[in-house]
Amino acid sequence: xxxxxxxxxxxxxxxxxxxxxxxxxxxxxxxxxxxxxxxxxxxxxxxxxxxxxxxxxxxxxxxxxxxxxxxxxxxxxxxxxxxxxxxxxxxxxxxxxxxxxxxxxxxxxxxxxxxxxxxxxxxxxxxxxxxxxxxxxxxxxxxxxxxxxxxxxxxxxxxxxxxxxxxxxxxxxxxxxxxxxxxxxxxxxxxxxxxxxxxxxxxxxxxxxxxxxxxxxxxxxxxxxxxxxxxxxxxxxxxxxxxxxxxxxxxxxxxxxxxxxxxxxxxxxxxxxxxxxxxxxxxxxxxxxxxxxxxxxxxxxxxxxxxxxxxxxxxxxxxxxxxxxxxxxxxxxxxxxxxxxxxxxxxxxxxxxxxxxxxxxxxxxxxxxxxxxxxxxxxxxxxxxxxxxxxxxxxxxxxxxxxxxxxxxxxxxxxxxxxxxxxxxxxxxxxxxx
Ligand code: PLP
Numbered sequence: 001x002x003x004x005x006x007x008x009x010x011x012x013x014x015x016x017x018x019x020x021x022x023x024x025x026x027x028x029x030x031x032x033x034x035x036x037x038x039x040x041x042x043x044x045x046x047x048x049x050x051x052x053x054x055x056x057x058x059x060x061x062x063x064x065x066x067x068x069x070x071x072x073x074x075x076x077x078x079x080x081x082x083x084x085x086x087x088x089x090x091x092x093x094x095x096x097x098x099x100x101x102x103x104x105x106x107x108x109x110x111x112x113x114x115x116x117x118x119x120x121x122x123x124x125x126x127x128x129x130x131x132x133x134x135x136x137x138x139x140x141x142x143x144x145x146x147x148x149x150x151x152x153x154x155x156x157x158x159x160x161x162x163x164x165x166x167x168x169x170x171x172x173x174x175x176x177x178x179x180x181x182x183x184x185x186x187x188x189x190x191x192x193x194x195x196x197x198x199x200x201x202x203x204x205x206x207x208x209x210x211x212x213x214x215x216x217x218x219x220x221x222x223x224x225x226x227x228x229x230x231x232x233x234x235x236x237x238x239x240x241x242x243x244x245x246x247x248x249x250x251x252x253x254x255x256x257x258x259x260x261x262x263x264x265x266x267x268x269x270x271x272x273x274x275x276x277x278x279x280x281x282x283x284x285x286x287x288x289x290x291x292x293x294x295x296x297x298x299x300x301x302x303x304x305x306x307x308x309x310x311x312x313x314x315x316x317x318x319x320x321x322x323x324x325x326x327x328x329x330x331x332x333x334x335x336x337x338x339x340x341x342x343x344x345x346x347x348x349x350x351x352x353x354x355x356x357x358x359x360x361x362x363x364x365x366x367x368x369x370x371x372x373x374x375x376x377x378x379x380x381x382x383x384x385x386x387x388x389x390x391x392x393x394x395x396x397x398x399x400x401x402x403x404x405x406x407x408x409x410x411x412x413x414x415x416x417x418x419x420x421x422x423x424x425x426x427x428x429x430x431x432x433x434x
Contacts, residue, residue: 082230083267090210175203213379304349
């Protein structure tokens, strides 16, 4: 663990006080919503200088916006990174990060245990539209990652705690492989959140998020982010990452991101080139709502995690349930990794369980649950439930579904912050139908 990036204050304090703080002019404690597309220049020299990245400043909200910048600062501080770039959604953050690092024809290696939407993005659109080839590898066998790396490989991608199965990645093992190959390790930290796990402390280089989930926490705002850990040595691997390391690449004459913005090079490049050209910027209203949610992130996460432990224990004893995939239970093969990488060995509020009655039983359970809302989201204050095989993972083949932990009888729950006993009672009555 790197001492230099350990937080100086407790996470609960950071959740409230991180970011720019109160407005120095008005004294307002709540972040202002800058619902403005563009910003007035002082004069022609000022305009030319901010366009040329010679002076920091706001030009146009596709690239930077003060409310979004406040969220970026808050996210970077909570993750222990040096900067962040917010996007319209979590999947947009993958596209943003990859677009800075990859050229057409490049390759990357990812685990098979990924959110279904990410797996589809990697398998379909990234390959078809951008020519980026994904090699998928079982996360329990990090050595297989090595075998897939070649001179065109530009990054490794894992989820710290996977959606939906709750598989916990051995982040340090992946960080070592990435380092020896001279490529960055990108960790999707959506399900764990920095309250449970801070991947930079274990050697990750970039962290991506769907802020749609636990950060906003109330199911009201879409968003994503790429957080720059600031420690990857881009110049050491200069030929692999031309946008970061070649003067003028990305269209800024006289600028080399890795040299000229050495403090937070990826965060600057991903705004100045990525957001500028791809335009998946986050809206200020969503940034505002997400910041409100973040202030209570630790309180909510604690309740999500404690509830999930109780509910998973109940389900693992129920006769209609064949198995429970939850790293917070001692019987889980990922329990040891949870103890190492997650605060208190908690495993967030998301997990799956497999019903003995298969596909039909799973649909009956979803139909009869009353407190668990049937919808396709996670990380909300309310408890949520879905049948992945017929919804989020429906586009996959049966083999791919099973590899992703979404076989026919599998149900995914995102445990909310309600009273655990009420949730257990609801599941008990719904299971009687399954
Ligand atoms: N990463 C993970 C782990 C997710 O669970 C999700 C969505 O469920 C995403 C990324 C994509 O996020 P978004 O829906 O905000 O694009």
